[in-house]
Amino acid sequence: MNEYKAKQQKHRKMQLVIHHIKELEHHSTLVLDIDNLETICVDYHNRKQGSTFKKKNYLLTYI
Numbered sequence: 237m238n239e240y241k242a243k244q245q246k247h248r249k250m251q252l253v254i255h256h257i258k259e260l261e262h263h264s265t266l267v268l269d270i271d272n273l274e275t276i277c278v279d280y281h282n283r284k285q286g287s288t289f290k291k292k293n294y295l296l297t298y299i
Contacts, residue, residue, distance in 0.1 A: 251278045 255276045258266055266272040276284070 252276065253278055253281050255281055255284075 252275050255274050256263075256266065257272050257274055260267055263272070
C-alpha cells in the first residue's frame with residue numbers, strides 16, 4: 237500500500253448520532269433528558285441496537 241492510501245485510511249470520516257441510553261420505548265419521559273443522551277458513531281449504534289441507522293451524505297457544521 238502506498239503512503240497516500242495509508243494516509244487516506246487514517247482520516248476516514250466518522251458519522252455521529254445522538255443515542256438515548258435508556259430506550260424511549262420504556263422511558264418516554266426521558267426523550268429530552270440530557271443525562272439520557274450520548275453521542276456515538278453510527279457503526280457503534282448499529283451494533284449496539286442491532287439495527288441499521290442509515291449514514292447520511294452530508295456534513296453537519298456546528299457554529
